[in-house]
Amino acid sequence: MSAPTAVRWSHVGLNCRDQAATEEFYTRWFGFRRARVVEADGVRVIFLRGGDVYLELFATDAEPLFRTTDDGPAHPGTARHLAFQVDDVDAFLADASGRLPISLGPLEFGDFIPGWKTVWVTDPDGVVIEVSQGYTDQTAQELAAYR
Structure with a gap:
């Protein structure tokens, strides 16, 4: 083989x-x-x-087939959003100085992942883009609980 x-x-x-x-x-x-x-x-x-x-x-x-909002469309067969990591969401937004259309957030998800914070913005065509900080993978032991 x-x-x-x-x-x-x-x-x-x-x-x-x-x-x-x-x-x-x-x-x-x-x-x-x-x-x-x-x-x-x-x-x-x-x-x-x-x-x-x-x-x-x-x-x-x-x-456009539909208007995108929040964290992206929930239609099957479509991408919900693109995602990028930054070191600091607040600094990213400060650099943008209000020039990026925010569709949702910023929201803190520290209850799930310590330090995880996300904001969703849209590109010129309404594609939703997640910009987040602090995401980390689960350990193998944590993942085993879901098998």
Whole structure:
């Protein structure tokens, strides 16, 4: 029997009404940088890279299927939100100086994970983004209780 094929995370493809505005948003607030632009048959796709994570931006004129709120849509088959870690949610929000639309929070979840705090913001197309601090995995012993 052969070894399983190695699988690595590749990217998230986002539809956006204004590629330039969406690129500027993820570049400014989350440190992404343009990695590649592909143009074929009148279609332009912009790849942004943040560390080992890629976002693939597709332009669209389509209307949103629904309005996103709180921590994201609960519709099956849709992503609820994207998520990023920061060292300090309050400092992140202070740097934003009110320029990011907050959909929920900030909320403290210290009862579940000490130091865990989260705020949800939206990108130019309404994609909900969780920005949190303090998340840690459970230990193997803690996880065993759920088996």
